[in-house]
Structures are given as structure tokens and as C-alpha cells.
Amino acid sequence: MAKVLGVGGIFFKSRNPQALMTWYQEHLGFSTESTDYATFFPATMPDGGGTVFSPFKDTTGYFAPSKRDFMFNLIVDDLDAALEQVKKGGAELVGDPQSFDYGRFGWFMDPDGNKVELWQPAAKAE
Secondary structure: OOOOOOOOOOOOOOOOHHHHHHHHHHHHOOOOOOOOOOOOOHHHOOOOOOOOOOOOOOOOOOOOOOOOOOOEEEEOOOHHHHHHHHHHOOOEEEEEEEEEOOEEEEEEEOOOOOEEEEEEEOOOOO
């Protein structure tokens, strides 16, 4: 059987795609190779990082306060600094950061009203 090897992209609609892409470039350091997209390569993934594919029940409140039917997760190297950067860029922080044995998480609403989860993976034990 053929198997999925990872997520090839996250695609969604925006009222002003270039402005939103520029916002992510300015406030989360997305590559500036294009104002249409950013590419992330496996070599830049920190140890312990990975991509999760997880359908949620249609009654979940986890994506709130967004009205969207999706949320995306971005891996970061410094959660506190990333949350401060997006806040300075006008994003609304949602809730308090949380820590688990597999990393730390924080959330914000981007300029288009999408809830975004930031994940700083826990350092792998040597």
C-alpha cells in the first residue's frame, strides 16, 4: 500500500493573501522567497518536531474564538519570543501558554481571524 509521508502544504483562503503572507514574514520570520508562499524543509525541523494530522469532532471548542473550521500549528524555536512578536504585530493572544512533556504551546488570532497554535517541541533527552 502507498503511504503518506508528511504534510505537503497548508492552503486556505484570505481576503488579502499577499498582505497576510507579508504579516507572517514580518512577525514570525517566514522566508521571503515569495509573497505567495513559504516552504519549510525537513532539515529545519527541530529534534522532537513533527507534523500531526488530527481530525477533531465537529463540536470541538478548541479552535475558538475563531469561527473557522480549521486551525494550523506552527513549530517555533522560541515560543515566548514568537508570541511577543505576533502580539507586537497586532495579533490577539488566546489563552495562556501551556507546557507538556512533548513541548510548550501558545495561541493567537492572525489578522484574518484564523486561530494559530505555536509549538516549541521539548528538547530530546540525550
